[in-house]
Amino acid sequence: MVSDLDRGILIQFGKRLKSLRQSKNLTLRKMALLCNVEYADIQRYETGKQNITLLSLAELAKALDVEPRELLDFRKFDTQST
Amino acid sequence: MVSDLDRGILIQFGKRLKSLRQSKNLTLRKMALLCNVEYADIQRYETGKQNITLLSLAELAKALDVEPRELLDFRKFDTQST
Numbered sequence: 001m002v003s004d005l006d007r008g009i010l011i012q013f014g015k016r017l018k019s020l021r022q023s024k025n026l027t028l029r030k031m032a033l034l035c036n037v038e039y040a041d042i043q044r045y046e047t048g049k050q051n052i053t054l055l056s057l058a059e060l061a062k063a064l065d066v067e068p069r070e071l072l073d074f075r076k077f078d079t080q081s082t
Numbered sequence: 083m084v085s086d087l088d089r090g091i092l093i094q095f096g097k098r099l100k101s102l103r104q105s106k107n108l109t110l111r112k113m114a115l116l117c118n119v120e121y122a123d124i125q126r127y128e129t130g131k132q133n134i135t136l137l138s139l140a141e142l143a144k145a146l147d148v149e150p151r152e153l154l155d156f157r158k159f160d161t162q163s164t
């Protein structure tokens with residue numbers, strides 16, 4: 001029961017996450033070793049297939065050495081503008 | 083099974099949420115009317131008693147008319163610095 005808008009938010013978040021991970025030269029596996037999040041879950045977040053909680057987001061931020069808010073560095077209404 | 087650090091993140095998020103809500107002169111009840119989040123859940127988020135998902139966070143941002151990342155405008159390690 002995920003709306004198109006919600007799906008858009010998850011996809012934007014996933015792209016942002018993947019872009020940050022790649023900018024740090026981390027593979028999914030290396031990143032999973034740096035935080036309490038499973039490899040398969042990181043993959044699902046990156047493809048927008050899974051909603052994430054604040055505490056998991058904070059774990060990912062720790063692994064990426066960024067502030068949690070940097071993971072939300074996308075505009076909420078971008079999905080409506082195309 | 084929430085660690086002290088995790089509890090700290092939820093509490094910081096809750097304070098930020100409450101501060102934004104009050105700055106917009108919204109009561110919990112008015113805010114709940116503006117988004118798909120229950121009154122009681124907003125209250126639990128504000129008191130750091132409940133972990134929040136990205137999609138619920140986006141709903142709250144919509145009600146507050148802010149970008150989702152503004153709700154995470156706190157430092158991840160503040161809980162360790164006191």
